[in-house]
Amino acid sequence: MPNYRNxxxxxxxxxxxxxxxxxxTDTWNLTGKKWGTNSQPFEVANQNNIRGVAKPGxxxxxxxxxxxxxxxVSDLAYVLSLPxxxxxxxxxxxxxxxxxxxxxxxxxxxxxxEWQVVxxxxxxxxxxxxxxxxxxxxxxxxxxxxxDRKGSHVLVSDDGVxxxxxxxxxxxxxxxxWEWCGVAGxxxxxxxxxxxxxxxxxxxxxxxxxxxxxxxEVRISEIVNRVPVEYYSAIPGAKDVILSQLVRxxxxxxxxxx
Amino acid sequence: xxxxxxxxxxxxxxxxxxxxxLQRTDSREIPVGVVGEVTLSxxxxxxxxxxPSFSTDELALMGPLMRDILTHPSDVLWPExxxxxxxxxxxxxxxxxxxxxxxxxxxxAPTPLDVPRQWLLERDNTRLQEIVRDRIKVILTDEYFKFxxxxxxxxxxxxxxxxxxRVAKLxx
Numbered sequence: 001m002p003n004y005r006n007x008x009x010x011x012x013x014x015x016x017x018x019x020x021x022x023x024x025t026d027t028w029n030l031t032g033k034k035w036g037t038n039s040q041p042f043e044v045a046n047q048n049n050i051r052g053v054a055k056p057g058x059x060x061x062x063x064x065x066x067x068x069x070x071x072x073v074s075d076l077a078y079v080l081s082l083p084x085x086x087x088x089x090x091x092x093x094x095x096x097x098x099x100x101x102x103x104x105x106x107x108x109x110x111x112x113x114e115w116q117v118v119x120x121x122x123x124x125x126x127x128x129x130x131x132x133x134x135x136x137x138x139x140x141x142x143x144x145x146x147x148d149r150k151g152s153h154v155l156v157s158d159d160g161v162x163x164x165x166x167x168x169x170x171x172x173x174x175x176x177x178w179e180w181c182g183v184a185g186x187x188x189x190x191x192x193x194x195x196x197x198x199x200x201x202x203x204x205x206x207x208x209x210x211x212x213x214x215x216x217e218v219r220i221s222e223i224v225n226r227v228p229v230e231y232y233s234a235i236p237g238a239k240d241v242i243l244s245q246l247v248r249x250x251x252x253x254x255x256x257x258x
Numbered sequence: 259x260x261x262x263x264x265x266x267x268x269x270x271x272x273x274x275x276x277x278x279x280l281q282r283t284d285s286r287e288i289p290v291g292v293v294g295e296v297t298l299s300x301x302x303x304x305x306x307x308x309x310p311s312f313s314t315d316e317l318a319l320m321g322p323l324m325r326d327i328l329t330h331p332s333d334v335l336w337p338e339x340x341x342x343x344x345x346x347x348x349x350x351x352x353x354x355x356x357x358x359x360x361x362x363x364x365x366x367a368p369t370p371l372d373v374p375r376q377w378l379l380e381r382d383n384t385r386l387q388e389i390v391r392d393r394i395k396v397i398l399t400d401e402y403f404k405f406x407x408x409x410x411x412x413x414x415x416x417x418x419x420x421x422x423x424r425v426a427k428l429x430x
Binding site for chain 2: 011031033034035036037040045049050051106107109110111112113114116117118121152155157158159160
């Protein structure tokens with residue numbers, strides 16, 4: 001399977017662990033830094049000084065299953081070798097004031113900039129590489145009904161390399177059940193290709209659609225079902241809907257992507 | 259029955275920081291400056307106070323692309339913030355700016371500050387523009403220095419910074 005994850009070996013070690021586990025057993029402490037974006041994410045650090053971005057940072061009564069979505073999407077992307085950073089779930093324990101059930105995303109790169117910062121400065125070889133990633137993610141984003149893709153959700157490593165590009169797609173809170181359980185209206189298929197503005201490689205898109213189609217149901221089921229029921233509590237039945245839609249959409253994906 | 263409308267407004271300030279290593283907390287975080295937005299019933303404005311430059315050590319810790327941008331932060335970030343301000347709904351510019359910068363260069367969650375009562379009670383719009391412009395410069399400068407102080411023990415310089423503060427597009 002081609003690998004579109006241009007992550008460091010160290011991060012892939014972390015991804016190996018997080019993608020096969022569900023709940024974090026690390027001790028996470030708040031650093032005090034917060035971002036003002038929709039999910040009110042906040043920075044945490046573990047006992048080894050590893051930073052993570054946790055969300056949601058408050059009880060947000062919009063029925064978006066943020067933590068579950070982030071975890072499922074990250075694990076599916078890992079199986080498909082697509083560039084979504086590792087995510088682990090974090091139970092902030094009984095008595096926590098706020099949303100107890102959170103997800104922690106690892107940072108993909110030591111230094112990164114948002115796509116809209118990078119796009120005007122791309123070298124030709126980087127544009128070509130971005131096109132391939134956009135093709136791959138078009139198939140994936142369509143499969144999982146990603147509904148909040150934008151340039152600021154595409155991070156590019158600021159590593160000085162000019163003959164290729166290392167990309168991480170982040171923030172998949174608004175995917176899966178967000179549309180499938182009727183919280184938001186369904187968007188048209190297929191989804192837009194991101195990174196945007198460079199076109200996309202149809203061959204790569206088809207290739208990833210093939211890989212998605214071949215994903216075993218038991219694998220998808222394992223990823224969805226291992227997320228504890230509490231993470232689905234805002235929408236009764238969401239787990240079953242997510243699983244059935246992921247399985248069903250595998251088969252119709254290629255038709256949408258033509 | 260007499261109903262009086264109590265004037266309200268909102269003033270928020272965000273710190274802008276550069277994380278030299280997003281993945282680890284045992285790395286330097288370089289203060290870049292502060293950005294603010296004021297929204298009153300008949301007036302809105304934004305302002306910034308960025309560091310004019312960075313030390314050689316600090317620049318060496320940045321990624322190549324962001325190093326180019328942050329060599330003169332105001333030259334790039336102020337026009338971007340201003341463009342967002344011009345095209346956004348009242349009170350939304352700071353949030354939109356923050357959404358665009360949430361990685362190595364991060365605009366952190368805004369802190370609400372008390373809106374000076376004079377701003378709420380002034381009825382002369384021209385006069386209001388003047389007092390907001392003058393006061394926001396003071397507020398931004400103050401917040402800027404709060405962010406830079408106390409000096410970290412790692413060589414960060416705070417001497418004689420040139421604060422660049424601007425208030426844009428005041429008026430209804």
